[in-house]
Amino acid sequence: MTRKPIMAGNWKMNVDHIEATGLVEKLHYTLVDKEWDPEKSDAVLCVPFTDLRTVRTLIDGDRLKFGLGAQNVSQHDNGAYTGEISTAMLSKLGVQYVIVGHSERREYYGEDDAVINAKAAKVLAAGMTPIVCVGEGLDIRKAGEHVEYTLNQVRGTLANLTAEQVAGLVIAYEPVWAIGTGEVATPEDAQEVCGAIRKEVAELYDEATAESVRIQYGGSVKSGNVAQIMAQPDIDGALVGGASLQPEEFAAIVRFYQF
Ligand SMILES: O=C(CO)COP(=O)(O)O
Numbered sequence: 097m098t099r100k101p102i103m104a105g106n107w108k109m110n111v112d113h114i115e116a117t118g119l120v121e122k123l124h125y126t127l128v129d130k131e132w133d134p135e136k137s138d139a140v141l142c143v144p145f146t147d148l149r150t151v152r153t154l155i156d157g158d159r160l161k162f163g164l165g166a167q168n169v170s171q172h173d174n175g176a177y178t179g180e181i182s183t184a185m186l187s188k189l190g191v192q193y194v195i196v197g198h199s200e201r202r203e204y205y206g207e208d209d210a211v212i213n214a215k216a217a218k219v220l221a222a223g224m225t226p227i228v229c230v231g232e233g234l235d236i237r238k239a240g241e242h243v244e245y246t247l248n249q250v251r252g253t254l255a256n257l258t259a260e261q262v263a264g265l266v267i268a269y270e271p272v273w274a275i276g277t278g279e280v281a282t283p284e285d286a287q288e289v290c291g292a293i294r295k296e297v298a299e300l301y302d303e304a305t306a307e308s309v310r311i312q313y314g315g316s317v318k319s320g321n322v323a324q325i326m327a328q329p330d331i332d333g334a335l336v337g338g339a340s341l342q343p344e345e346f347a348a349i350v351r352f353y354q355f
Pocket residue numbers: 106198270274275276277278314315316317335336337338339
């Protein structure tokens with residue numbers, strides 16, 4: 097089976113709703129000018145909650161053939177959870193993807209595999225696609241325990257999900273030491289872990305599920321290194337932080353297949 101590449105931009109806590117219009121417009125013109133073929137790669141923008149309405153309107157207005165994603169969601173249904181945003185609210189806004197378990201949420205907001213698993217289940221129940229993030233820190237990598245550590249996160253975050261649910265979701269392998277540091281994992285390092293993740297999914301579920309689940313690499317992906325990363329057999333896309341804020345860069349990443 098050939099998996100369709102999926103390139104997702106994670107704007108993180110950048111870009112207000114006014115700036116979002118400018119950024120999306122620039123992306124639109126860059127992609128149109130350079131003839132991006134949406135049949136060849138899926139592209140998603142994961143934007144701050146406050147930008148969702150603006151970016152939805154631009155996508156609906158045919159300014160961009162992108163999917164719309166959020167960067168987090170509550171694991172609870174609507175109710176007394178001050179400051180939280182529910183899956184029902186996101187799906188009502190036409191959100192299709194939700195990043196869950198980003199390493200910044202794990203590090204700064206204490207999210208663990210159980211919480212991330214509950215969020216992924218909620219996202220799926222609402223008919224959206226979770227982008228489930230896993231990946232080790234530098235100390236774990238130095239100790240040579242990165243594969244087992246990451247697979248443990250995979251088992252924890254996918255717990256109790258069905259084969260059908262897992263087949264349709266996205267797993268993002270983001271080694272923490274490569275995020276925002278310019279320190280990109282070598283394509284071989286990224287493949288080692290992404291290949292191990294696919295094998296683990298085959299063991300937890302079955303071959304068909306493993307063949308179908310899309311696995312992204314994230315961590316200092318740029319237009320200059322995306323082609324080598326995408327050449328790896330078990331890497332089906334990229335989750336892009338800094339470079340997704342630069343329209344030319346992100347447009348080039350979305351068009352990686354032209355390199
Ligand atoms: O965390 C990331 C995407 O979610 C990666 O960020 P950078 O691409 O800025 O390294």
